[in-house]
Amino acid sequence: MFTLALKLIIYTDNTISDMITTYSADFCKVVYISKSYDECVEKAVEWQADVIVFQLSNPIYKTQNFFVDLAETKLSPVLLAFTVVSHNEIIYSITSHHDSCLIDKLANYFTNALRNTYDCHFNYIGKEKDVDNIMTTRIKKLEKTEYLNDILRGVTQEEFFYYKRKGCLNLRDSGYYLYLYNIMDIEYMDHDLNKNIYYLVGEKLIDECKGVLDIYNGGEVFYINPTLLCIIINDIPCKSQALYQQSIMELVKKLNNIVYGILKM
Structure with missing residues (x-):
């Protein structure tokens, strides 16, 4: 044949x-x-x-x-x-x-x-030889994301410090900015078929955003759902108000350039 x-x-x-x-x-x-x-x-x-x-x-x-x-x-x-x-x-x-x-x-x-x-x-859990490593990594990330989502919903100070320690969260004690990005209006229709590919892309987006945060004072980036990205920015310690405002504006502009570029114009 x-x-x-x-x-x-x-x-x-x-x-x-x-x-x-x-x-x-x-x-x-x-x-x-x-x-x-x-x-x-x-x-x-x-x-x-x-x-x-x-x-x-x-x-x-x-x-x-x-x-x-x-x-x-x-x-x-x-x-x-x-x-x-x-x-x-x-x-x-x-x-x-x-x-x-x-x-x-x-x-x-x-x-x-x-x-x-x-x-x-x-990067596929159907392969038995890789399943433990892949799932262990995913579970850790899912746990961390759940800690962060719970913090958004509201927690006590004791719970906050527990999550911070347990999830190794890069959240400092100096105040925060919270940014929410609506990445797209709807999920991909073929999400069930290409879930692992979209997961890989999502991880790279998070890494790019984290790279920007790390230039300043760090923070956390995570998905609330497949279309909504949340960024918690650690406040930037700075004695000069002018320099402080400049740093915040630079940081947000860099994040916007990464995230808003996703949207098909």
């Missing part, structure tokens, strides 16, 4: 795209190497792509816009999203699919293509 190879479009840095394209596989064929998210969507429509392999890049709002653009095409390709977390490590996620053999083939294809340079970790 003859089966057509799946049409695959990739959007990664040049080194990784070279590794993928030079590694052969019978079940899929790279039909286009994209140079941008916009081009990736355009070529996905042109080629009616079955699979899109793409690298998460900063600023992460560009990836969010890519999801919106792709949804508007009404295409439903299998997505493989990955991020480089160190010089030799990659974390990746794949669309949930009823054909588990296809997912296994795609995962093996990706990891084998990069194995000489990267250790690739599949």
Whole structure:
């Protein structure tokens, strides 16, 4: 029985795209190497792509816009999203699919293509060998998020300090600013299929925001729900009122540039 190879479009840095394209596989064929998210969507429509392999890049709002653009095409390709977390490590996620053999083939294809340079970790709890590490990490983050949400609802001073200690919360004792960002009007319709990919993107958004907070006096970033992001900013100690106002305005502007960029304009 003859089966057509799946049409695959990739959007990664040049080194990784070279590794993928030079590694052969019978079940899929790279039909286009994209140079941008916009081009990736355009070529996905042109080629009616079955699979899109793409690298998460900063600023992460560009990836969010890519999801919106792709949804508007009404295409439903299998997505493989990955991020480089160190010089030799990659974390990746794949669309949930009823054909588990296809997912296994795609995962093996990706990891084998990069194995000489990267250790690739599949961020998916269905893989028994990784389930403990993945779930332990997720549970810790979920616990921390629940502590923060409970603080928002109102807690006693004793509860606050317990949560702060238990969750290693970066909340100082000098007062706070609270910012809420409505990331999008509705959740993605394919959230059940691409939950792990959106989780990966959400983690990168949190990391980008935390990077800004750490430049000043720290704070915490977490999701109240999939569409609502909360940022608790530690007040900035400063003797000069003018410098204080300038620092606050700079911090908020940087956060707005990260978060508001997510919204498709």
